[in-house]
Amino acid sequence: MKNSNILWIDLQPSLYCLFKRTTQSLGQNFKVKRWSFEHDLDESCDVDTVHGLLRQTIDNTSRPVHLIGHGISGTIAYLYAQKYPNNISSVSALSVDTHSTNQWTSHYQSMRSQLPCSRFHILNHLSKLLVNGNSEEVRSVMTRLLARCLDNDFVHGSIVKREKIENINKANVPILVINGGKDFVVDEQSCDRWRHYLKPGDCYQKISNGRHFFPFTEWSKTSNIIESFIKMVPDKSLDLAPDYYKNLSISKANS
Template sequence: MPVPHSFKLNEMVQHMPQDKVLWIDLQPTLHCLNKRVAQLLSRSFAVQRWSFQHDLDESCSVATVHDLLRQTLVASPEPMHLVGHGISGTVACLFAEKYPDLVKSLTLLSVDTLSVNHWSSHYLDMRSQLPSSRQAILRHLSSLLFSHQNPRAVEVLPCLLAKCLDNEFTQGSIVNQQHIPDLNTPKEVPTFILNGESDFVVDTNSRDRWSKSLKSGDRFVCMEKGRHFFQFDQSQHVAQLITAFIQMVPGPWIDRELSSNDFTSLARS
């Protein structure tokens, strides 16, 4: 029986340090926005990219993605550190809750506890409410998702978003409005959340929502002036923060009493 779903695992470095990072990538078109951070992380870890692919017009579910991801991680000799942005982070978080023995740590970029808060769902809301063309809405959305300091990125992003909507895993399109549960930090997996201070998609109240489930060893950082794709504008700083977190897992800080500095801070450039 043919399997319509497929994935590809691309190793980004040749050396194999002890810690292994798996970048979950359900929207390969947008990986160019994550690539610089992944390259910087590869200086300290063995970084691999798990890229999900599917046939056009093919229905898909989170369960299908989890099954394929589990096949990859079961084959690994040790648990891996998962990293994901947006809906990729949402699916990775649900996976870590379901299979904690396969995940050493979890890093989420621009992820809210509210699973409806993704750029694609905001696009669909705009499309249903505004009497504007698709191109005009995507251009407006791009100006909200990216810093105005990157005019070239704002110019290119509408084309990337359009391709992603047509071909890749997006809530409200490929997944056919299926219900995705809201998130909590996985009970058995150290979790690091980085959200942008000026993110149009994940509002600033996400810190309060996440704080209800943060445990000892977890951390929340608000990136100063960061928008939804802050990892592109602040790649060096983001890579440093992720590296510091992963290097502390496991560590004595996980077992000590939680302080306010462990789970919320404002990252300044």
């Protein structure tokens, strides 16, 4: 499967260390490239800008790519495939809801505006909810990573010119959705919401003990699910008919 190209979409580079083991595991069987995006702190940026830059990369690839993204990166990757399905073999969306604005950062912004707490205390509290790990060291590192992400990365609502992100709709490419069973950001009803948009051949998987950043702690399960899905997706460069994968059913499984 080394001929299959994976493009890991990374709009929040400050958090990439949480996904590194998953990408390294996938790299054993696939060609994995990281598409990282950073913008100037004084620069106004919206989804269309990101899509335009991403399209320049994808249009210049020699083979169709499998897009993978977590959170806001997964949302943007899905919306890209929804608009521009050419040269996209599949999309794997991790910790993604059909309501595009439902991100961990939106929960932070809501708590920050309503609670009489400092930024540090809110982020420290969120760090306990977003990732498995009871040690004080893990919480301390996560708190710093979340703060760095808010200060430097692509965050909906963090810039002066606030743009609305459209919600998920059906996409004409194979779709894999993986969500955590203990994710307070993407709630348990997300599976029901996703079923309105998943086609025959698409797949919804739930990692029962996973929280929002489950690829950090459940990297082996995560990579195995993605690998199994990609292996079932027809090679788009061979122009196989979509009916090839219609025997697959939309599933909800505890891993």
